[in-house]
Amino acid sequence: MLEQEGKYLASAEIYFQLFKESKDKKQKKKFLISAFKVLESGNKVKEIKKYLHSYLKEIPGDYASYNYFLSLARKVGARKEAQFLSRKILREN
16 A cells, blocks of 8 residues: 555656656646646645645646646645635736
């Protein structure tokens, strides 16, 4: 069981590393969302909150991305991050 738990974190870390190394905006978006989806599938609430806070200002600036991360922030109870993303959405529209 613990081995499986570690695999979620290891997989997410790979996606985060790919996100950091990528130069292409579409690829960066794909890697960032994939990292969070891995954590979400492993029900890693604490880690999602931590990484949301860390990557908040690097979230791609499109409505779909903001909406996904806002939904995720609300799901895990990351209030400050949800407020930040809500404001971003309102400013963009």
